[in-house]
Amino acid sequence: MPMSENLYVKDQKTVVGPVRCLALRGRWDARATETYLAKACNGVQWYATEDDDSCDLLREVGANLTFLSLRAAKRMSDASLSELTSLRFLDCLNRGKDALEFVRLRQLEQLAIDDRNDIRGLSSPSLTAVTLSSTRRPVSFFATAPNLRELKLQMVGKHPISLAAELPELRSLMVLKGSLSSFAGLNAPQLENITIDGAYASGPVDLRPLAHMPALRFVTIGIKNPAEFVGLDALSGRQEVRASVGEVGSR
Numbered sequence: 001m002p003m004s005e006n007l008y009v010k011d012q013k014t015v016v017g018p019v020r021c022l023a024l025r026g027r028w029d030a031r032a033t034e035t036y037l038a039k040a041c042n043g044v045q046w047y048a049t050e051d052d053d054s055c056d057l058l059r060e061v062g063a064n065l066t067f068l069s070l071r072a073a074k075r076m077s078d079a080s081l082s083e084l085t086s087l088r089f090l091d092c093l094n095r096g097k098d099a100l101e102f103v104r105l106r107q108l109e110q111l112a113i114d115d116r117n118d119i120r121g122l123s124s125p126s127l128t129a130v131t132l133s134s135t136r137r138p139v140s141f142f143a144t145a146p147n148l149r150e151l152k153l154q155m156v157g158k159h160p161i162s163l164a165a166e167l168p169e170l171r172s173l174m175v176l177k178g179s180l181s182s183f184a185g186l187n188a189p190q191l192e193n194i195t196i197d198g199a200y201a202s203g204p205v206d207l208r209p210l211a212h213m214p215a216l217r218f219v220t221i222g223i224k225n226p227a228e229f230v231g232l233d234a235l236s237g238r239q240e241v242r243a244s245v246g247e248v249g250s251r
Helices: 032-036 056-064 077-083 208-212 232-234
Strands: 009-016 017-025 045-047 067-071 089-092 110-114 129-135 152-156 172-176 177-184 193-206 216-224 242-247
Touching: 009 032, 017 032, 032 056, 056 077, 193 208, 208 232, 232 242
Parallel strands: 017 045, 045 067, 067 089, 089 110, 110 129, 129 152, 152 172, 172 193, 177 193, 193 216, 216 242
Antiparallel strands: 009 017
C-alpha cells in the first residue's frame, strides 16, 4: 500500500515504550484504517483537518491502540475516546466538547487533554501523568489517582489556584496562569519540583508550607504583578532547595 508525506508509518520510542505509529496529516478515511491494520500499528499521530468533526473512526482500530496523539483544526466531537480501552498514552488537545468518562481506560498512564464541564474516572492506578489545559480544577480533583507522579495545569485567566490536596506519590507540579495566594493544605511528601508561572498574586504569597516538604529540590514561582512573599527566608535556608521566586522577568 503506497505511502505519502501525509500518510506513513514510523517506529518510534515513546514514554510508554516502542510504538509503530501511523502518522496522518489530513482526513481519516478507509485508507488510513487499512494502512493501520495492514502495517500492524499500535499508535496514531493524527493532525486532523477542518473537515474532521469527530474521531469516531478511531474505534475501528481501537482494539490494540495504545498510543494516540491528536491535534484538530477545530473543535471536535471526541466522546469515542472513552471507548479506546487499550490506550496507555493519550495526548488530545483538540478543544473537545463532549463529556469524557475514563473509568474504562484502566491501562492509561499518560493523559494530556483540554478540560470541559464533565470529565470523570481519573482514578486508575496506572495513571502517572496528567496535563489539563484551559481548566478551573482544584488540585484535589486529581487525588483519586493514587499513583499520580506528574501534574500540569494551565488555568483559565485569573481563576484561583487551589493547591490543597493529598497526593502521596506526586513528584512534579506545574501550574500556569491563575491566581495564587497560598500553598497551604498541599500534602505531597514526595514532591521534588514545583513551578507556578505566569500567575497573579491575589495577596501576600505564603511560601512557608513549602519549607516543610522533605523531598523538595526545585521551586520556580513567577508572578505577573508585584507581590509580597511570606516565608522566603525559611525556604532559602534549605541548602538542598534551588528556588527562583519573584515577578516574571525579574528572577
